[in-house]
C-alpha cells in the first residue's frame with residue numbers, strides 16, 4: 001500500500017492543479033490544497049472504521065468500496081453539490097467535481113500499482129474485478145493486520161524507506177504544482193482587480 005504521505009502529496013498536487021486557476025479566489029486558496037491532501041487519504045479511512053468498528057461497519061475490510069470508481073464519483077458529486085449550494089460559478093463547480101474525482105480515484109490507482117496487498121475494484125459498481133499490478137510500480141509499505149497498531153507503519157526500516165521514496169517521487173511534482181497554482185492565482189487576482197470580476 002502507498003502510505004498516507006504518498007496519497008497526501010498526490011492530493012495536494014492535484015488540488016493545486018485543479019483549483020489553482022479557478023475563478024473564485026476562495027477556491028484558489030492554498031488551504032484547499034490541504035483539503036486535497038485529506039481527500040487523497042480519505043479512502044484509507046476504511047482501515048480506521050475496520051479497526052474500531054469491525055466487520056459490522058466494514059464488511060469488505062480494507063480496499064473495499066472506498067477504493068472504487070463509485071466512491072470517487074460519490075465524493076465528486078457530493079462536493080459539487082456543496083459548491084452549487086454556495087452558488088459557485090458553473091465552471092468552478094466543474095473544477096471541484098473533476099478535482100475531487102481525480103484525487104479519490106488516483107488513490108485507488110496508486111494502490112493497484114503498488115502490486116501488493118488486496119486488488120482494487122477500480123470499475124465498481126460496473127464490475128467487481130479486482131486489479132493489482134503484477135509488478136511493484138510504486139513503493140509499497142508492509143502492514144500486517146495481525147499487529148493492530150498503525151504506528152507499525154513508521155517503525156520498520158522498509159516502511160521508512162517507502163516514506164522516503166514517496167517523498168522523492170511525489171514531493172517535487174506536488175511542489176511544482178503548488179508553485180504553478182500560486183503564480184496562476186496571483187495573475188488571476190490581478191486580472192480580477194482590473195476587470196472587477198473578483199468576488
Ligand SMILES: [Zn+2]
Pocket residue numbers: 001043044063067107111
Ligand atoms: Zn488505499
